Amino acid sequence: MNARPVILAEGANHDLPSRIDRAAALWLRRYPVQLSLDRPVVSFTFDDVPDSAIINGARILEQQGCRGTFYLAGGLAGGTFGPYNFFVPSDVPYLLDRGHEVGCHTFSHPVVQTLDARRLAEEFDRNRQWLTAVDPRAEPVSFAYPYGAVGFSQKALTARRFANSRGVRHGLNTGKADRAQLLAVQLYDCRLDEKGLDEVIGEAVRSNAWLVFYTHDVQEGPSEHGCSPRLLSQAVERVLAAGCTVAPMREAMAIAGGTEKPH
Numbered sequence: 452m453n454a455r456p457v458i459l460a461e462g463a464n465h466d467l468p469s470r471i472d473r474a475a476a477l478w479l480r481r482y483p484v485q486l487s488l489d490r491p492v493v494s495f496t497f498d499d500v501p502d503s504a505i506i507n508g509a510r511i512l513e514q515q516g517c518r519g520t521f522y523l524a525g526g527l528a529g530g531t532f533g534p535y536n537f538f539v540p541s542d543v544p545y546l547l548d549r550g551h552e553v554g555c556h557t558f559s560h561p562v563v564q565t566l567d568a569r570r571l572a573e574e575f576d577r578n579r580q581w582l583t584a585v586d587p588r589a590e591p592v593s594f595a596y597p598y599g600a601v602g603f604s605q606k607a608l609t610a611r612r613f614a615n616s617r618g619v620r621h622g623l624n625t626g627k628a629d630r631a632q633l634l635a636v637q638l639y640d641c642r643l644d645e646k647g648l649d650e651v652i653g654e655a656v657r658s659n660a661w662l663v664f665y666t667h668d669v670q671e672g673p674s675e676h677g678c679s680p681r682l683l684s685q686a687v688e689r690v691l692a693a694g695c696t697v698a699p700m701r702e703a704m705a706i707a708g709g710t711e712k713p714h
């Protein structure tokens with residue numbers, strides 16, 4: 452039985468003003484891009500990056516000829532959370548050498564919604580400096596909001612800094628997608644069984660969507676925010692069998708041909 456595991460998932464504030472601010476960011480401050488896909492695209496993404504996401508997650512993707520996006524917060528490097536070890540600095544060149552993408556997840560994993568512009572910019576700058584000091588190739592263009600929580604003001608700054616940003620709101624990206632708050636689907640054993648997996652892949656195929664999976668640890672007996680090697684393997688096998696292209700976020704954005712529209 453795991454101790455209360457990964458990861459930092461309860462960070463969003465649930466008071467009414469915070470919820471209204473998040474809704475305003477989601478609905479009123481969109482950065483629409485018109486997706487143009489001949490076939491569905493699927494991205495596998497890993498937040499916080501416990502070592503099992505590399506040991507098992509990267510390996511499983513590679514075995515199927517696929518690559519993923521790993522959102523790193525430099526402040527978590529070499530640290531632990533309960534029974535979990537996070538990534539270490541040498542994982543950055545390891546992932547890049549193998550063709551994976553390294554994305555930004557802030558430096559210290561704060562609730563972005565609580566930060567003013569100066570502190571948010573510091574988080575972006577510090578993480579970029581950390582990543583590129585470890586490996587100059589690790590210039591991040593993709594971002595994931597810690598806890599998925601972003602408000603109206605922070606979203607604009609994030610959109611200026613990153614080509615694409617992923618939240619945690621459930622859904623498929625189709626038509627005019629919001630490049631500053633892309634929808635995603637939890638790849639968690641406790642949320643997605645085989646039937647659910649087939650349903651979401653089927654819907655992605657029917658709608659020619661960009662489907663973004665996200666998870667944390669990848670291990671036997673995963674945390675409530677993680678998946679088993681079996682579920683990840685099944686997901687990869689099934690999206691490939693369904694004719695989907697698998698690509699990291701940066702590449703998927705290019706494949707989707709997203710061209711920014713005025714608001």
Ligand SMILES: [Zn+2]
Nearest residue numbers: 498499597598
């Ligand atoms: Zn996180």
